[in-house]
Amino acid sequence: MDLAAREREIQQVGFSIIEEIFTNQEIEAILAAINKTDSTKETFRKSEDLFAIRQFLKEIPDTIDLIFNDKLKKIIRKVFGKDYFLVKSIYFDKPETSNWFVSYHQDLTISVNQKAEIPGFGPYTNKHNQFAVQPPLDILENNFTIRIHLDETNEQNGALKVISNSHCKGIYRPENIDWNIEKELSCNVARGSVMIMKPLLLHSSGRTTNNQKRRVIHLEFSNQILPKELQWAEYLDLDS
Template structure:
């Protein structure tokens, strides 16, 4: 696995795709662990269109060893170095009949343990006693996201679409996208593959048209400590 070109792609384009990171057997084990959980908790969101688990690694600690296999450890170590830790994790399941559409956006908030007034931190939101805040730009620029695909994903079942290089333009309001200069790219990822992206890349997804489900584990990493008494709420080494 030559990772230098993936490292270059993340820096320049804002994302990369690496297939064959998990075996079929590993994906089955992860799926089983997810199926065996109590879904009545606050961190779970269930509707006909979407099933989501926030604080995924905290809620299902037994998946941790399955997710951080040798391939993932090597990818994180070689591309980002050994100082990075988990700061957020979510599991998304868009079922077969889901017509969930996500407009272009950047991921602009981080999950923290409390709300305190700090310069350049804000606006704040609170969901189910979880605090989220938009931090200063340097913190957002430092994060990277790994999306693990439990299903084959392409343009027919809501694969992520991105605008390459948009991660390097700071806060970029989607309504100001100039389509004369920007191009869209669909990120097809095979089952067992991953997509690595910078949260500031403009991304969205279309509705599914082929009735195939799309399950993704979304994990964010950083190597920065937050200022003063503020802590990452899901921090995990």
């Protein structure tokens, strides 16, 4: 695993796919922990097209040691550094017959504990008693996301489509995409593999057409200290 090459790819292209980070046994153990959880809580979202668990690692702490195995911790430390910590976790289960899709967007918000009037932070949203805010651009530029794929994912069951290098263009509104210049890539990811991406990378996800599940654990990381009036809604020190 050439992690130096992965680091360059993430910085230049905006994402990288690294295979075989989790064994089938590890994936099954994670799924078993999820399946035995009470799914009636407020942080759980259920519909015909999507099942999601917000603050996933808080809700199912039994998965923490399973997720942060030696391979994943090595990637985080070698590619990004030892000062990064987890600030958001979500579990997405896109069922076999899902018509749910997401159009092109950047991940422009972070999850915080409250609303506070601070220059450079805003606007705020509050959904299901969770606050999100758009922070200054430098915070988003330093953050990164790891998507752990619990199923084989391709164009037929909602693999992410991305626009290469779009993370280097600041706030890039989808309506301004110049398709004469930009190139769309499908990020097919095998079961047990991970996709690492920058939040500012333009990405979308299509409907499911092959009757195959797409279950993903979405983890966001930062090394940024927020103003004293705010705290990250989630925080996990990887060395604790």
